[in-house]
Amino acid sequence: MNKSTMKYIGKRLLISAITLVIIVAVLFLMLKLMPGTPFNDEKLTEAQKLAIYAKYGLDQPFFVQFFNYMKNMLTGDFGVSFGIVRNMQVSDLVGPRILISFGIGIAAVILGTVIGVLLGIYAALHKNTLADTLATIFSVLGVSVPSFVLGLLLLLLLGVTIPVFPILYESSHPLRSSVLPVIALSFGVIANVARFTRSEMISVLASDYIALAEAKGLDRTTIIRKHAFRNTLIPVITILGPILVNLMTGSMVLEQIFSIPGLGRLLVEGITVNDYNVVLAVSFLYSVLYVVMMLIIDISYGIIDPRIRLGKGD
Amino acid sequence: MADRERILKIRDLNISFTTDHGKINAIRGVNLDLYKGETIAIVGESGSGKSVTTKAVMGILASNGTIDSGVIEYSWNDENTGEHKTVDIAQLSEKDLQKEIRGRKIAMVFQDPMTSLNPTMTIGKQVMEPMIYHYGKSKEEAYKKTLELLELVGITDAEKRMKNYPHQLSGGMRQRVVIAIALSCDPYVLICDEPTTALDVTIQAKILELIQDIQKKKNLSVIYITHDLGVVAKVADYVNVMYAGKIVETGLIDEVYYDPRHPYTWGLLSAMPDLDTDDDELYTIPGTPPNLAYRVDGDAFAPRNQFALNIDLRVEPPMFDVPGSSTHKVASWLMHPNAPDVKMPEALKNRIEKMKKEGE
Numbered sequence: 001m002n003k004s005t006m007k008y009i010g011k012r013l014l015i016s017a018i019t020l021v022i023i024v025a026v027l028f029l030m031l032k033l034m035p036g037t038p039f040n041d042e043k044l045t046e047a048q049k050l051a052i053y054a055k056y057g058l059d060q061p062f063f064v065q066f067f068n069y070m071k072n073m074l075t076g077d078f079g080v081s082f083g084i085v086r087n088m089q090v091s092d093l094v095g096p097r098i099l100i101s102f103g104i105g106i107a108a109v110i111l112g113t114v115i116g117v118l119l120g121i122y123a124a125l126h127k128n129t130l131a132d133t134l135a136t137i138f139s140v141l142g143v144s145v146p147s148f149v150l151g152l153l154l155l156l157l158l159g160v161t162i163p164v165f166p167i168l169y170e171s172s173h174p175l176r177s178s179v180l181p182v183i184a185l186s187f188g189v190i191a192n193v194a195r196f197t198r199s200e201m202i203s204v205l206a207s208d209y210i211a212l213a214e215a216k217g218l219d220r221t222t223i224i225r226k227h228a229f230r231n232t233l234i235p236v237i238t239i240l241g242p243i244l245v246n247l248m249t250g251s252m253v254l255e256q257i258f259s260i261p262g263l264g265r266l267l268v269e270g271i272t273v274n275d276y277n278v279v280l281a282v283s284f285l286y287s288v289l290y291v292v293m294m295l296i297i298d299i300s301y302g303i304i305d306p307r308i309r310l311g312k313g314d
Numbered sequence: 315m316a317d318r319e320r321i322l323k324i325r326d327l328n329i330s331f332t333t334d335h336g337k338i339n340a341i342r343g344v345n346l347d348l349y350k351g352e353t354i355a356i357v358g359e360s361g362s363g364k365s366v367t368t369k370a371v372m373g374i375l376a377s378n379g380t381i382d383s384g385v386i387e388y389s390w391n392d393e394n395t396g397e398h399k400t401v402d403i404a405q406l407s408e409k410d411l412q413k414e415i416r417g418r419k420i421a422m423v424f425q426d427p428m429t430s431l432n433p434t435m436t437i438g439k440q441v442m443e444p445m446i447y448h449y450g451k452s453k454e455e456a457y458k459k460t461l462e463l464l465e466l467v468g469i470t471d472a473e474k475r476m477k478n479y480p481h482q483l484s485g486g487m488r489q490r491v492v493i494a495i496a497l498s499c500d501p502y503v504l505i506c507d508e509p510t511t512a513l514d515v516t517i518q519a520k521i522l523e524l525i526q527d528i529q530k531k532k533n534l535s536v537i538y539i540t541h542d543l544g545v546v547a548k549v550a551d552y553v554n555v556m557y558a559g560k561i562v563e564t565g566l567i568d569e570v571y572y573d574p575r576h577p578y579t580w581g582l583l584s585a586m587p588d589l590d591t592d593d594d595e596l597y598t599i600p601g602t603p604p605n606l607a608y609r610v611d612g613d614a615f616a617p618r619n620q621f622a623l624n625i626d627l628r629v630e631p632p633m634f635d636v637p638g639s640s641t642h643k644v645a646s647w648l649m650h651p652n653a654p655d656v657k658m659p660e661a662l663k664n665r666i667e668k669m670k671k672e673g674e
């Protein structure tokens with residue numbers, strides 16, 4: 001890796017860090033503006049409430065609270081839960097769920113991308129045939145049907161009618177329990193990736209350098225493998241970012257449906273009971289995931305595409 | 315030119331394309347000959363069928379195109395036995411075309427060097443690829459030969475350039491790389507489809523010189539496609555003027571330039587920009603080429619031809635020999651012994667006189 005690449009990565013890291021701080025600040029502010037507090041118990045007197053606020057530092061001015069939160073966060077302390085499991089460390093609450101949620105998400109991305117790319121390439125190579133039309137219909141369905149609808153269908157089919165997979169998440173069988181949610185989530189990924197790959201591949205195949213490869217006397221398979229494939233896949237990397245956002249929102253609903261003890265479900269619960277610290281921590285985690293993924297996508301794009309890697313007009 | 319060796323013989327080639335708007339008869343009875351070490355040019359307006367003709371020669375017609383009839387005979391002496399062989403490219407299977415013809419016997423230089431190289435593959439790999447693929451050369455051999463080739467096409471610092479990607483090279487440099495790729499498998503025929511149109515004027519001449527230079531060194535036969543008649547005069551031995559999928563005039567450069575007979579050639583020559591004439595007054599041939607989705611009756615150029623005879627609208631003219639020449643042929647009824655004596659426009663005549671003087 002050369003110097004300018006290092007510099008570029010350094011710059012990107014800095015921007016990412018600043019982005020995250022801003023995100024936390026905005027989240028913090030929004031939570032404070034939300035109606036209600038974590039301590040809405042009817043039986044509590046005003047005096048008791050004030051005492052509780054003082055205990056958790058909620059009586060301090062906004063900026064002090066924010067500053068303290070940021071300071072603790074940097075040492076890995078995300079505070080305690082106010083509502084879901086009162087006084088439990090948020091990091092203990094969140095920690096075990098990261099693996100479950102991210103595991104399902106990453107599995108869906110990988111599965112969806114691989115199948116999507118293969119499907120897209122197949123459709124492009126069989127342009128305007130029945131197979132291509134079917135693939136297109138599938139893509140349109142995949143993009144327009146929300147993952148939770150598909151999740152429910154799968155549940156009905158493979159959980160109830162033919163009970164192959166558990167209806168609700170069983171912590172004793174994490175793999176078996178993840179199959180249906182992963183499929184439901186990956187459907188949209190497949191559809192998006194396939195559609196994009198197809199159109200990329202078609203335009204690559206129509207390009208002059210493919211004609212030149214043909215004029216060299218290479219066979220079709222070699223042309224596709226050596227010349228078309230890489231040039232098709234590079235742009236596909238760019239759509240993984242938006243796809244990821246889709247996945248995050250999709251997974252929140254799916255975790256409810258399948259009762260998966262993941263981050264999405266925790267976030268929804270946290271919001272219902274005004275558990276500030278939990279909501280903050282989970283949202284922050286999602287933001288970190290997103291920012292890091294975008295960073296990886298950007299950097300890998302730069303590494304794979306020589307035109308970006310070496311800088312224009314080099 | 316005692317025993318010229320014919321390498322390519324095209325006879326009565328007809329090619330059509332199936333489209334949503336029906337069948338397009340893009341090539342209508344083309345005849346062409348190419349001899350070893352010689353250069354022919356195909357000139358004509360856009361859409362006249364220049365590219366389609368040469369694509370057929372390489373067997374890389376678009377998937378909706380078919381050769382309806384005609385032969386494209388390619389002849390060569392077998393490297394091992396020395397035996398003289400001939401194949402009809404129009405009859406070869408895709409597999410034979412790919413394995414035997416493309417790249418190895420006939421290679422192509424494309425028009426736009428900015429888009430004809432793979433953006434994500436190094437220059438070196440792109441030049442090495444065909445020789446490794448076709449001749450099973452080792453990496454080291456291929457590397458060595460690529461270095462030689464890059465130097466041959468005038469790329470300095472070849473070793474460093476081999477590691478470069480196309481975007482790091484200028485347009486002229488890229489076209490040199492494309493030429494090196496074309497030469498990589500030692501072909502006998504080089505097809506250059508407008509090899510300089512996309513380049514700067516200053517670089518155009520250099521690339522043309524380079525191609526001529528290599529042609530001499532390697533005794534290549536070259537087909538030039540262009541609509542720039544100025545280019546043709548510099549590089550070609552023979553010119554074929556193409557109109558609406560037919561060759562309407564063919565001959566030695568001097569014959570076609572100094573003694574043009576077809577009114578379409580008159581038009582092309584009159585429309586040729588030169589340094590002395592005012593560009594604002596540049597002549598353009600009136601009208602547009604016919605739509606080849608419909609049947610063409612008579613001479614396809616007749617509707618645009620101010621000298622058209624009655625018969626031009628009804629009967630297609632055959633190829634007439636120009637008296638006194640064995641090479642100069644013209645498809646126009648004006649060549650018929652009974653035709654009225656139509657002379658080329660005065661302005662063009664003056665122009666040709668001037669060209670002649672400059673040429674001497």
Ligand SMILES: Nc1ncnc2c1ncn2[C@@H]1O[C@H](COP(=O)(O)OP(=O)(O)OP(=O)(O)O)[C@@H](O)[C@H]1O
Pocket residue numbers: 331332333338340358359360361362363364365366367376377378379541606
């Ligand atoms: N794939 C195709 N489908 C339908 N028609 C085609 C196809 N390829 C070429 N043609 C038609 O064949 C005719 C000749 O095209 P060709 O590309 O040979 O022209 P050209 O003489 O090379 O023109 P230019 O100078 O613009 O390159 C045109 O009328 C064009 O519309």
Ligand SMILES: [Mg+2]
Pocket residue numbers: 364365366507
């Ligand atoms: Mg062309």
